[in-house]
Amino acid sequence: AMLTGVLCIYIVLVLLFKGFMQPVTILAALPLSLGGAFVALLLTHSAFSMPSLIGLIMLMGIATKNSILLVDYVIIARREGAARLEAVVDACHKRARPVVMTTIAMGAGMMPIALGLGADPSFRQPMAVAVIGGLITSTVLSLLVIPVVYTYVDDLVQFSSRLWRRGRPPSVAAAPPAV
Numbered sequence: 411a412m413l414t415g416v417l418c419i420y421i422v423l424v425l426l427f428k429g430f431m432q433p434v435t436i437l438a439a440l441p442l443s444l445g446g447a448f449v450a451l452l453l454t455h456s457a458f459s460m461p462s463l464i465g466l467i468m469l470m471g472i473a474t475k476n477s478i479l480l481v482d483y484v485i486i487a488r489r490e491g492a493a494r495l496e497a498v499v500d501a502c503h504k505r506a507r508p509v510v511m512t513t514i515a516m517g518a519g520m521m522p523i524a525l526g527l528g529a530d531p532s533f534r535q536p537m538a539v540a541v542i543g544g545l546i547t548s549t550v551l552s553l554l555v556i557p558v559v560y561t562y563v564d565d566l567v568q569f570s571s572r573l574w575r576r577g578r579p580p581s582v583a584a585a586p587p588a589v
Contacts, residue, residue, distance in 0.1 A: 434563060472513075473544070498560060516545055523535060
C-alpha cells in the first residue's frame with residue numbers, strides 16, 4: 411500500500427508539474443519523515459504495528475504537501491524572472507510559516523492520542539507517536555534539504571538539456587542555402 415501510495419503521488423505530481431524531475435525533488439522529503447517516525451517509535455518503546463503503518467501513510471501525505479509548498483513557490487518565482495538562489499531563499503522564507511503551522515496543528519491534534527488519553531490507547535498510540543516524530547524531522551529537514559535537492563535536480567536538468575541540444579544534428583533550416 412505504501413509503494414502504491416508513493417507511485418500515485420509521483421504520477422499526480424508529474425501531471426501537476428508537467429515534468430518528471432521536480433516530483434523527485436518533492437518525494438525526497440519522504441525518507442526524511444520516515445526516519446523520525448522510526449526513531450520516535452524506538453524512543454517511546456511503541457510497537458511497529460498496523461496503526462503505526464497507517465500513521466506513516468498519513469505522514470507521507472503531509473511531508474509531500476510541505477515539499478509541494480516549497481517547490482511550487484520556487485517554480486512560480488523563477489517563472490516571474492527571479493534567479494534560482496533568490497527564488498529558493500524567498501520560498502523558504504515565505505513558506506516556512508505554513509509548513510510550521512501545519513506541523514504544530516497536526517502534532518497538537520495527535521498529542522492526546524500519543525499521551526494515551528482516551529479510549530484504548532494501546533491501539534492508536536503508535537500511530538500518533540509515528541506521526542509526531544515524523545512531522546518533527548520532516549519539517550526541520552524539509553526546510554533545509556528540499557531546497558538543496560531542488561538546486562541539484564535543477565542543475566541535472568540544465569546539464570542534461572545542454573547535452574541533448576549538443577548531441578542533436580543541425581536542423582535543415584539552419585543550413586546555409588546552396589548556391
